Every structure is written in C-alpha cells, then in structure tokens.
Amino acid sequence: LFSLISHYFSKKMIRLVLLLSPAAAVAGGIALAASVSWCAQQFTDVPAGEDKKEDASEKKAAKSGKGSAKDGKKKKEKEIKKPLDAVFGPLKGLYDSLGPVRLLVAAMLLAFLSWQSYDYALHCREMSFALSEPQIMVRGRSRTGETVIIDDFREAYWWLRDNTPEDSRVMAWWDYGYQINGVGNRTSIADGNTWNHEHIGLLGRCLVLPEKESHKITKHLADYVLVWTTRYGGMWGDDLAKMPHVARIADSVFGDIGGNDFYLDRDGRPSDKMRRSLLYQLHSYRMDKLVAKPKYFEEAYSTKNMMVRIYKVKDAIKHPAGEYPKEIASTLKKIKAYKQH
Numbered sequence: 001l002f003s004l005i006s007h008y009f010s011k012k013m014i015r016l017v018l019l020l021s022p023a024a025a026v027a028g029g030i031a032l033a034a035s036v037s038w039c040a041q042q043f044t045d046v047p048a049g050e051d052k053k054e055d056a057s058e059k060k061a062a063k064s065g066k067g068s069a070k071d072g073k074k075k076k077e078k079e080i081k082k083p084l085d086a087v088f089g090p091l092k093g094l095y096d097s098l099g100p101v102r103l104l105v106a107a108m109l110l111a112f113l114s115w116q117s118y119d120y121a122l123h124c125r126e127m128s129f130a131l132s133e134p135q136i137m138v139r140g141r142s143r144t145g146e147t148v149i150i151d152d153f154r155e156a157y158w159w160l161r162d163n164t165p166e167d168s169r170v171m172a173w174w175d176y177g178y179q180i181n182g183v184g185n186r187t188s189i190a191d192g193n194t195w196n197h198e199h200i201g202l203l204g205r206c207l208v209l210p211e212k213e214s215h216k217i218t219k220h221l222a223d224y225v226l227v228w229t230t231r232y233g234g235m236w237g238d239d240l241a242k243m244p245h246v247a248r249i250a251d252s253v254f255g256d257i258g259g260n261d262f263y264l265d266r267d268g269r270p271s272d273k274m275r276r277s278l279l280y281q282l283h284s285y286r287m288d289k290l291v292a293k294p295k296y297f298e299e300a301y302s303t304k305n306m307m308v309r310i311y312k313v314k315d316a317i318k319h320p321a322g323e324y325p326k327e328i329a330s331t332l333k334k335i336k337a338y339k340q341h
Contacts, residue, residue, distance in 0.1 A: 003027065035109060042106035045099075136179060138235075150233060156226065156308035157184035159301050164224060167318075171222035173207070173239060173246060174200060180226065189222055198335055201253025204246040205331070207239075207279040208257060214278040215296035215313070220325045223316045225297060227282045232306040240264070240283050243274060255336045282311055 003023035010017040095102075133139060136153040160170060161184045169187045170180050177191025190203050206218045218225070230238040239246075244262050251259030261273040274280050284291045285299070287306070297311040319325040324332060 032113065035113060039106040039110045042102045136183065140234075150305060150307070152230075152233065152303035152305050152307035153179070154183065155303045156301070156310060159303075159310065160184035160186050160224070160226075163301070168223045169221065170224045170226055171203065171206065171218060171313075172226040173228075173242060174203065175242075176226065176228065186224075197249075198253055201250050201335070202331070204250030205254055205257065208243065208247045208250055208262060208273075208277045210276045211278045211281055211294055211296055217328050217331055218278075219296075219313055219316050220319060220327050223313055224300065225278075225282060225311045225313060227279065227309045227311070228307070229283050229287070229309050230307045232287060235307070238283070238307075239279055240270075240274075243277070243279055246279070247273075253336070254334050256334065282309065 003020075003026075006019040006023050010020045134154075136157070138150040138153075140148050140150055142148050157179060160168070160180065164186060166185075167187070169189060170184070171189045172180060174190035174192060174194055177188035180186055180188040181191065190200055194200050202217075206214050206221070209217075228238040229240075230236070231240065241264075244259075247257055247262035248259035251257035258273060261271055262277070263271050263274065265271070270280055278297075281291055281294055282297060285294060294311065296314050298314055299309065300312045301310040302308070317325075317327075319327075
C-alpha cells in the first residue's frame with residue numbers, strides 16, 4: 001500500500017520522488033535477497049540420487065508401519081501436488097536436468113551482484129562528500145589543478161543582506177527563493193512552495209516578456225531582480241537554460257506567451273523571443289555585445305565570477321502586502337482556465 005501511494009504522489013511532482021525511496025529500497029532488498037538465496041541454493045541442493053534414496057526410505061518406513069504422523073502429512077502433500085506435477089512436471093524435469101548450467105548462471109550472477117554492490121558503495125562514498133559540503137559554495141579545480149572554492153552564490157546573497165533595505169523584495173526564479181530568504185534575509189517573490197501555479201506563471205511572464213512590457217508589472221512586485229548566469233563560470237544550468245521551462249509555465253497560465261518559442265539552438269544561439277526577453281537581457285548584458293543596456297533596470301552588483309547578477313528595478317512602487325496591486329489587474333485578467341496535471 002505504501003509503495004502504491006508513494007508511486008502515485010511521485011508522479012504528481014518530481015520532488016516527491018523522495019517518498020518512493022523507502023519503498024524502492026525495500027523492493028530492491030527483497031529482490032537482492034531472493035537472487036542471493038537462489039544462487040546459494042544452486043550450490044547446496046541435494047543431488048537427484050539422494051532424493052531417490054530418501055523416497056525409498058520413506059516407502060520402506062511406510063510398509064513397516066513405522067511412519068510417523070509427519071510422514072503421513074508428507075504423503076498428503078504429495079497427493080495434492082500431483083495435478084500440479086502433471087502440468088509443470090516436464091518443466092521441472094528440464095530445470096533439474098540443467099544443474100551445471102544453473103551453477104554457472106548462479107556463479108555469474110553472484111559475481112555481477114558483488115561487482116555492482118562494490119560500485120554502489122563507491123558511489124555512495126563520493127556522494128557523501130558532495131552532500132556534506134555547503135550547497136551554495138562549490139568546490140572546483142583550476143586549469144593548473146589547484147582546488148578553488150566558487151563562492152558567488154553566498155557573495156550575492158550577502159550583498160543583498162548588507163546593501164539593500166530590509167523591506168526589499170527580490171524577484172528571481174523560484175529555485176533560489178529559500179536561499180534569498182534564508183541567506184540573504186530578504187523577501188523573495190517565489191520559492192520552493194510552488195503550489196500556487198498562477199503566481200509562478202506571473203513570475204515567469206515578468207521574466208520572459210521584453211524589458212519595457214515586463215517593467216510595467218515588475219515595478220509593482222519587486223525592488224531587485226536576481227539572475228543566475230553560471231555559464232560564465234562553467235556551470236551551464238543557469239537561468240538561460242531554464243528559460244524554456246519558465247516560458248512554458250507562463251504560457252500555461254496566460255496562453256499568450258508562446259512557450260515553445262523560447263530556446264537555444266544547437267550552436268547556443270537564442271531564438272528571437274528569447275533574445276527579446278528581459279531575462280536574456282539581464283543575463284547577457286555586457287557579456288554579449290549585441291545585447292543593449294537595460295533602460296528600466298540598473299545593474300547593482302555582479303559577483304566575482306559573473307555567476308550571479310543583481311539589478312535594481314527603476315521606479316519600483318511599494319504596495320501593501322497580502323494581495324496583488326490593482327495596477328496589474330489588467331494582467332491578471334488574462335489568466336486562463338487551465339488544468340494542472
């Protein structure tokens with residue numbers, strides 16, 4: 001029951017696959033134990049000749065009247081199995097005749113399981129080192145082989161903490177919301193609690209619209225915009241890589257974005273809509289000569305390795321917390337009815 005429930009919820013949200021891990025571990029353990037048990041049985045099975053001797057001794061005991069109640073029970077069990085033997089007897093006979101083959105298969109299977117277990121132990125050891133280190137500080141190596149610490153993420157969050165007003169609102173894709181809030185001690189527009197799909201869609205709309213159109217909404221929601229630009233430090237999973245996903249979410253809520261029109265081609269060149277988006281402009285300004293300087297957003301800070309960039313929203317307007325400002329009501333009216341899968 002637990003396996004079925006965890007499987008159901010894991011299909012609903014990829015992060016909930018963690019619920020499936022205990023069930024998967026138990027199922028894997030059962031399969032492994034069954035495999036090892038079968039292999040061991042192949043090396044300890046009683047030879048066919050011994051089975052015949054045992055049957056003969058049982059018959060002799062029955063004739064002499066010395067059979068116990070246990071022997072009678074065995075006799076009844078054999079009578080029950082007779083119909084099954086008629087069906088599966090030939091297969092069992094074939095299985096019994098392949099003793100040497102089964103021994104070879106058992107030996108190969110044990111060797112394979114031993115190798116996989118050793119490889120898995122090494123993998124776990126490597127993962128333990130990775131998971132025991134801070135998640136916002138990355139250990140790497142320079143071209144000369146020296147160990148270097150990439151500290152851009154902490155650097156950016158601490159800059160927010162030390163150089164922005166305490167009531168500042170920071171817009172960023174929801175992946176970094178908890179870090180902005182916990183490390184930077186600033187309010188994030190969205191975080192890992194993504195159950196409000198419409199809100200995430202609104203955030204995505206702000207990021208994928210052209211700068212001028214985006215600013216009309218963003219100035220009512222945020223004071224700063226934080227963008228991950230980690231490809232400039234050799235890590236390619238930054239906001240540019242996530243933009244197709246961002247656009248599709250925004251399109252699922254508003255329907256006028258064109259979610260499939262935001263992409264990088266095989267040569268790393270952006271599509272027309274991606275190039276015109278706010279996110280691309282903030283991401284690539286000063287790094288791509290073809291990208292114009294933002295007019296409605298001012299570059300406030302870029303980290304040492306250009307992996308995180310922070311922009312100040314010009315003419316940002318504060319509104320009471322708790323509800324969307326009426327100034328973006330026309331945008332909210334564009335939200336369409338949708339079915340979340």
